[in-house]
Amino acid sequence: MFLATVRVTLKPTVNDPQGLTIARALASLGFDSVEGVRAGKFIEITLDEAERSEAEKHVIEMCEKLLANPVIERYSFDLNPA
Amino acid sequence: MFLATVRVTLKPTVNDPQGLTIARALASLGFDSVEGVRAGKFIEITLDEAERSEAEKHVIEMCEKLLANPVIERYSFDLNPA
Numbered sequence: 001m002f003l004a005t006v007r008v009t010l011k012p013t014v015n016d017p018q019g020l021t022i023a024r025a026l027a028s029l030g031f032d033s034v035e036g037v038r039a040g041k042f043i044e045i046t047l048d049e050a051e052r053s054e055a056e057k058h059v060i061e062m063c064e065k066l067l068a069n070p071v072i073e074r075y076s077f078d079l080n081p082a
Numbered sequence: 083m084f085l086a087t088v089r090v091t092l093k094p095t096v097n098d099p100q101g102l103t104i105a106r107a108l109a110s111l112g113f114d115s116v117e118g119v120r121a122g123k124f125i126e127i128t129l130d131e132a133e134r135s136e137a138e139k140h141v142i143e144m145c146e147k148l149l150a151n152p153v154i155e156r157y158s159f160d161l162n163p164a
Contacts, residue, residue, distance in 0.1 A: 001117070005089075007087075007089075007124045008124070009124065009126065019125075019126075022125065022148070022149070025148055026127075026144055026148060029144075029147055029148060031140060031143070031144060033129050033130045033131050033137075033140060034127060034128070034129060034130075035083070035128040035129065035130050036127070036128040037125060037126065037127050037128075038125070038126040039123065039124070039125055040123075040124040040125070040126070041121065041122075041123065041124055042089045042090070042091065042121070042122040042123055042124035043101075043104065043119060043120070043121055043122070044091065044101075044119065044120040044122070045108075045116060045118070045119050046116070046117040046118040046119075047115050047116060047117065048115045048116075048117050049115050055115075058113060058115060061113070062108055062111075062113060065111055066104070066107055066108060066111060067104070
């Protein structure tokens, strides 16, 4: 069993209205040291796989087919025994 | 300058319809090793702070006041010089 923790974020050049809204909300709460905010998705996937290499291959496929939009997003993940 | 990477996830006992939907979509794509999926938020915050301890204190405040709903969510974060 493996636990994959996937992070999907917008590419740096893509406009991020959700992040801008969070940044403005933080500023209005008095957090004046905030320089920028980028919002993304965090996905934890429990996988019933015996081999780490198989699990890794499948997580990459999942990211490219469903979890991330490769045109505007990038992804990274960690894989740990669960 | 620090970069805080914040992960906000639903508490384990809270129902996660977004995660269930992702799990079903992955199953329908043929990923039959998926045992479970939990969906959450990933937020990157750039902070103009000199002291690590101050930056950490502010990120905790941000999470508790705005980024996470402590009734149903929990959060964790990493803080790295940027």
